[in-house]
Amino acid sequence: MTLPGVKCTVSNCKFWQQGERCNASAIEVNVDGGSSNAHASDQTNCHTFAPK
Template structure:
């Protein structure tokens, strides 16, 4: 299993410097419930907008 998750969504609560995701678990789904053909067909449901 991957030990390091990289993410460029820097307005997510779990984003950290170096594009590191600090979430304990990641939940990724296919868009619209259909089988994904590529990464553009997926969404990270772990995303939580950062609040200031």
């Protein structure tokens, strides 16, 4: 299953698919430091990542 509209450039993730697509069934994104508010994208992390 590919998540429509989700671009991923992390080619060493097991969910990465040709064409920079994500084939995970869901995505979990968290804020650095455990907060629930981010002010910029570099304050967030994708916790769906799993190495190939």
